[in-house]
Amino acid sequence: MAVSALELRPRGAVAILDAALRLCSRNTGVWALTLPAGALVTGALFHLIDAVTHHRALGLPTLWLTLAWFARGIFQGAASHYTQELLLGQKEPNALVSLRTALARAPSLIIAVGYLFFFNLFTLSLSLGLSFFLLSAHVVGYAVMVQGRGSPMKLYGLCSRLLGPARATAVGVRMMLLVQVLTFFNLHIATNFFFWLARKLLAIDFTFAERFTSIDNPSWLLFLAAVTFTLFEPIKAASSTLLLVDGRVRQEGLDLLAAVQQLPNRSTGRAAARSAALVLLCVLFGGTAARAQEAEVVPPSVLQQRLRDVASDCEYSEEELSDALESTQHLGPAEQEKLGRMVRTVERQAYDNEDCEQATQTLRQGLSLASQTARLEQAQADSKASAARAKEILSRPEFAVDPARPEKAQEEETPRQPPGWWKRFMDWLEELFKRERERPPPPARDPLPVSGASAANALVVIVIGVVLAVLAAVLLRALGKREQDEGAQLEVSTLQSSALSQDPLSALSRPPEGWAHLADELAARGEYREAVRSLYLALLSRLHRDGAILYDSTLSNWDYLRNFKGRRDWLPPFRELTRRFDFAWYGNLPVGADGYRDFRALTQPMLSAPAPQEAAGA
Known part of the structure; x- marks a missing residue:
């Protein structure tokens, strides 16, 4: 409300x-x-x-x-x-x-x-x-x-x-x-x-x-x-x-009301209390109480003359006063009344309280706000005049809208374009809510004393409960995932292991030692590129047996790297070996004796390291 x-x-x-x-x-x-x-x-x-x-x-x-x-x-x-x-x-x-x-x-x-x-x-x-x-x-x-x-x-x-x-x-x-x-x-x-x-x-x-x-x-x-x-x-x-x-x-100029509320009042008994009450009622109810107390409206010329008199007595700048008075001539009747109250306040400060410094400060602030309000009113009047002028121009015959053509002729000339998905969705929503509003009311029952605030409170309680449940579920899921991952490092999946061991091109068809021995034999015959492939297959076989990867012929070498679950210090050399193998085997780059020795040196610590079960027993 x-x-x-x-x-x-x-x-x-x-x-x-x-x-x-x-x-x-x-x-x-x-x-x-x-x-x-x-x-x-x-x-x-x-x-x-x-x-x-x-x-x-x-x-x-x-x-x-x-x-x-x-x-x-x-x-x-x-x-x-x-x-x-x-x-x-x-x-x-x-x-x-x-x-x-x-x-x-x-x-x-x-x-x-x-x-x-x-x-x-x-x-x-x-x-x-x-x-x-x-x-x-x-x-x-x-x-x-x-x-x-x-x-x-x-x-x-x-x-x-x-x-x-x-x-x-x-x-x-x-x-x-x-x-x-x-x-x-x-x-x-x-x-x-x-x-x-x-x-x-x-x-x-x-x-x-x-x-x-x-x-x-x-x-x-x-x-x-x-x-x-x-x-x-x-x-x-x-x-x-x-x-x-x-x-x-x-x-919108309501700061002028705030400024009037901030104006100091005389501190002389009941008269000061009545003035403060009138100013407060003027601010709260748009000046209606103040206007009810005033029997006559002061003309703008009299207000300007009184402003000039009090400004002259308090030695206020004539140039600033002239500019402000010129702008206040465009104020409306309601703002003129507020300006009159400001003038009376300044006169009380200057003559009754003999405080010209405070009167000058109040006068400067009030004239500044009055000038701003005058500009706003003038801008609103200009906009209304412009709107009226635009309506007058658009009412001319040359801007008249052509008479509507028959619907059949329009359909024959222009094919009807189907509405977009967003328009159809919004129409569906509007029709749904319209059906809900037009649904006949249920038979009269004893009404429950439930207000909108009670329904909103119940909704908030439900939403907060759902939020807490979601957060708790996510936290428990994260903790469970961590425990599963830690336990999975010590497990070796044997899915399709028997089938892959029968495939001669699979890394599981031989133990890691067998692939390493075959690599040495190929290097001795000068077939270094095939020797690098055998060493990489030996590495994949060893990592699969240790549970660091799950070997699958449908996965790529970089899939093994992304899903690596072994020792973290093995990850950098495994990435480097994968990169070198891809360049050598799939990129057809020549590999010499030095390249094979470097590849062998990188794989040796991983092939000769003890298995996780043996390390745990030791």
Whole structure:
């Protein structure tokens, strides 16, 4: 529901961030729209890191992370729309309506996601991080795109124009969001303190849990980073919407009301109290109370003469006064009344309080704001005149629209183009929601006292439970994978071993010693290229028997390298031997005696090393 103007006018980064925190703590709709995106990004990130850790293909995990990041942009747009409706709307916002609005703007939001990614990448890298403190208008990108205010390819300029004077506040908000680092460490400290308290008070052994939550455990650090990122998602959406509202308030001239509220009052008993009450009512209700107290309207010429008199008495600059008075001639009736109140305040300060310095400062500030308001009103009048002139021009006969042709003639002349997939998808969604709205109501039953807030609270509880379950499942899966990989290093798969041992071209057809002996015989006859192949097959046979690779005739040599599970110090020589073998055997490069000796020297430590079972027994 809409709030008062004072709530829509935060003055700085601290006030905006504080308003965002209070908004998120009092309303669950923003959490319901941002927690699913945080869970998707977290799960995709854990999947990608798990694939990197276990040397699996990165194509599918990277695709999932990209799609999750695009989905985050859509949910951020929905949360921004929900916050805007909460602040400026006339009725209680609905999370599903905001989500449908974001889906309707999905192409713009998806383009904005890519734009913001590359914009941050290039600006931060090219400026060595300085753009973080200088360029922050794009933090409201999702809130701007969900409003459909312009092209996503000109996002930064559009955000900068809509923020206006609030651009500096956006920089402050972005810097204050670095408090995420403090939240990260606070979560770590709170978790360990909980375990310590449970051990001391309840005598529960949390040794394994405390070891997992250690600061040197990468999995725990990644979990903390994911939780911190998810917790700050609704705050980012709320703060970006509040920044846009602050920029709109500043650009629409409401700062003049704020300046009137800041004007000092006389401190003389009941008269001062009545004046302060009138000024406050004027600010809150648009000046209606003040106008009710005034029986007559002061003409603009009298106001200007009174301004000249008080400026002359306080030795105010005549040049500044003339420029300001010329601009105030274009003020409307409502602004003229506010200017009259400012004149009376300056006269009280100059004559009653005999404080010309304070009167001069108030006069300068009030005339500056009045000049800005006059320019805004003149710009609005010019735009209305331009719109009227454009309508007049377009109403001429030469711009008249041709009469509509019969439908049959149009179909015969121009073949009907089938709608695109996006249009068909949106039509299907609209038809689906239309059927839901037109569905007859169920038979009357005893209604349950469930409000929108209760439903939102229940939804948040369910979403939080799902997020925690997903995070726990991913962590348990990662731990289980690690234990399986450690145990798999000592196991040798015998799948298809019997079939491969019968193939004379297979590395399993001979033991490693047999391939090495054959290589020496071939080298003695001068067949060094075939000798290198026999040595490489001996190496593959040995690695398969040790469990470092799973030999399969359908895999390439580099597949063995990517899925290598043996000793880490063997990986560099295995990579070098694979490279030399490919150049010699598949590249048909000549191999001499020196090349064979070098190849033999690289393979000898791996062929003569004891087997894992023997090393464990020793």
